[in-house]
Amino acid sequence: MTNDERDARTETTWQTLRRGLALSPELRTGLAATLGLALVYMVGRVAVPVAVQQGIDRGIVGGLNLDVVWSVVAVTAAILVVTTACGYLMMRRLFTVSETALANVRTRAFRHVHDLSMLHQQSERRGSLVSRVTSDVDQITQFLQWGGVILLVNLGQLVVTTAVMLAYSWQLTLVVLVAFLPAVLVIRQLQRRLGAAYATVRQRTGTLLGAVGESVVGAPVIRAYGIAGRTARRLDDAIDNQRLAQQRAIRISIVGSSVGELAAGLALAGVVVLGVTLGVDGTLSIGQLTAFLFLVTLFIQPVQIATEVLNEAQNAIAGWRRVLDVLDVAPDVADPGEQGRDLPAGPLDIRFAGVRFAYPGGPPVLHDIDLEIPAKSRVAVVGETGSGKTTFAKLLTRLMDPSAGAVLLSGVPLAQVRFDSLRSRVVMVPQDGFLFDATVGDNVRFARP
Ligand SMILES: Nc1ncnc2c1ncn2[C@@H]1O[C@H](COP(=O)(O)OP(=O)(O)OP(=O)(O)O)[C@@H](O)[C@H]1O
Ligand SMILES: [Mg+2]
Structure with missing residues (x-):
């Protein structure tokens, strides 16, 4: 509704x-x-x-x-x-x-x-x-x-x-x-x-x-x-x-x-x-x-x-x-706030455990994803248009929560990580950029002036 x-x-x-x-x-x-x-x-x-x-x-x-x-x-x-x-x-x-x-x-x-x-x-x-x-x-x-x-x-x-x-x-x-x-x-x-x-x-x-x-x-x-x-x-x-x-x-x-x-x-x-x-x-x-x-x-x-x-x-x-x-409307992706945890210092490793995702009213986009990406490695996810690459990135940065399964960073489930800590360590650069009403320099510096 x-x-x-x-x-x-x-x-x-x-x-x-x-x-x-x-x-x-x-x-x-x-x-x-x-x-x-x-x-x-x-x-x-x-x-x-x-x-x-x-x-x-x-x-x-x-x-x-x-x-x-x-x-x-x-x-x-x-x-x-x-x-x-x-x-x-x-x-x-x-x-x-x-x-x-x-x-x-x-x-x-x-x-x-x-x-x-x-x-x-x-x-x-x-x-x-x-x-x-x-x-x-x-x-x-x-x-x-x-x-x-x-x-x-x-x-x-x-x-x-x-x-x-x-x-x-x-x-x-x-x-x-x-x-x-x-x-x-x-x-x-x-x-x-x-x-x-x-x-x-x-x-x-x-x-x-x-x-x-x-x-x-x-x-x-x-x-x-x-x-x-x-x-x-x-x-x-x-x-x-x-x-x-x-x-x-x-x-x-x-x-x-x-x-x-x-x-x-x-x-x-x-x-x-x-x-x-x-x-x-x-x-x-x-x-x-x-x-x-x-x-x-x-x-x-x-x-x-x-x-x-x-x-x-x-x-x-x-x-x-x-x-x-x-x-x-209760936020469906909620910041755990004070009760949340901070991400451990140093490079993070990534784990997807049985992650499934579907947009509301849509067919499943990601089916039972299990994967591990060790810290300090560089990985490219490749797939045809609409295969779910952006969706994967959004789940990794917790712009959305998976329908089932969990995403973990260095063993900490994302749902338990305070937004402050998460947003300062893990970011997604979207494919369609957005320019704020400011100079190019200010736009580059926008998140961290
Ligand atoms: N906001 C949305 N609402 C409903 N369905 C969506 C939404 N965003 C994406 N989808 C669907 O989810 C599937 C995966 O989309 P996604 O954007 O993750 O693909 P992608 O691999 O990033 O594609 P591209 O290579 O075009 O960037 C597609 O079938 C798409 O139609
Ligand atoms: Mg995409």
């Missing part, structure tokens, strides 16, 4: 979030303080309509009282200063923490990709693998910085606003909630479809980046064989597929925001009609109705923003899942 196929499996948003948070404990750094700041920020925003109500009902209606008006203005100004300061600090903390955590995820994912054996790197399109550590991680960053923060603040604001609205008038609060209930249900349904749509988007973005990378890296080959036309068509297909997936996801999210928009209009209209009726009855004062209208906007805003953010979240979650899936 390749990772792209595994993307299709169903894992809930919460499961992915939990898996992601477990891998990035840094995200919880100072969370209590940040939430404290968020709380002050939200309560502050809701305090403004309350101050306005006090100002109108006690300072204006039934005789102008400038003392009351001025003190309300002063209190409101003070609240605004504190609220703004808390909002700034909260955002700054959240941005710093999420940047740090994601830099770590990216580093870990890069390292892990290098730990995966050549087998894995070949069985999965390399470009797709690269997209997991670049564009997918970027998508998570964007969400955590912008969306995650705003979602948190807005959900809090929703709760606080509802509480204050209830304190003013349960009837009007009921109108608002009833207006939004169908929208919430519809949006919940849409979120599920959106999750699947964005999983496809992330997967096709990976394929697209893979195709782009291949056509750039393989440019000389493409030109040499005159297959520019076919390559361009493949690239066009990848671009088209990605665009179609993206359009589908965006169409779903637009339906969501329109439904939210409709609910907002209904809520506001309902509050004005019922509010005026209650005002005429004397149940509600002018100040209270004014405050309530302010509160409804404070309620609508987070609902609308949250819908938008949730859409963004589905994209990020799909990306996060792909990154986590890479990290979940």
Whole structure:
């Protein structure tokens, strides 16, 4: 099963979030303080309509009282200063923490990709693998910085606003909630479809980046064989597929925001009609109705923003899942690390004991190889194309492990040798070279500067 196929499996948003948070404990750094700041920020925003109500009902209606008006203005100004300061600090903390955590995820994912054996790197399109550590991680960053923060603040604001609205008038609060209930249900349904749509988007973005990378890296080959036309068509297909997936996801999210928009209009209209009726009855004062209208906007805003953010979240979650899936693949050729042994000093002799090897899903390439090569001897392995010479060399340098049998260097099984020791003593010079983006001299010195 390749990772792209595994993307299709169903894992809930919460499961992915939990898996992601477990891998990035840094995200919880100072969370209590940040939430404290968020709380002050939200309560502050809701305090403004309350101050306005006090100002109108006690300072204006039934005789102008400038003392009351001025003190309300002063209190409101003070609240605004504190609220703004808390909002700034909260955002700054959240941005710093999420940047740090994601830099770590990216580093870990890069390292892990290098730990995966050549087998894995070949069985999965390399470009797709690269997209997991670049564009997918970027998508998570964007969400955590912008969306995650705003979602948190807005959900809090929703709760606080509802509480204050209830304190003013349960009837009007009921109108608002009833207006939004169908929208919430519809949006919940849409979120599920959106999750699947964005999983496809992330997967096709990976394929697209893979195709782009291949056509750039393989440019000389493409030109040499005159297959520019076919390559361009493949690239066009990848671009088209990605665009179609993206359009589908965006169409779903637009339906969501329109439904939210409709609910907002209904809520506001309902509050004005019922509010005026209650005002005429004397149940509600002018100040209270004014405050309530302010509160409804404070309620609508987070609902609308949250819908938008949730859409963004589905994209990020799909990306996060792909990154986590890479990290979940256990390296099949593992470094024994601290428990491993060092190779004995001096020239090494080589022994293959009953070694068998087959590439995944392929026929056996090496059949029961038994051989000994004494230290200090020079041996050429000759054979026709595809007979398994490179495979033999890869097993000798432990780029892959044999399916059966063992490779021993001076009596030490390769699986027990620490990578540090192995890589500094035994190397393979591949037949197809790779030039790093540096001078020829630097390339020659690359492994040992
Ligand atoms: N990554 C791979 N996945 C699947 N099969 C592979 C892979 N690499 C090699 N093979 C198969 O294993 C067999 C041995 O390949 P290998 O590259 O070891 O041959 P070779 O002797 O080095 O050939 P050449 O002389 O062309 O370099 C071939 O049949 C080849 O098709
Ligand atoms: Mg070869």
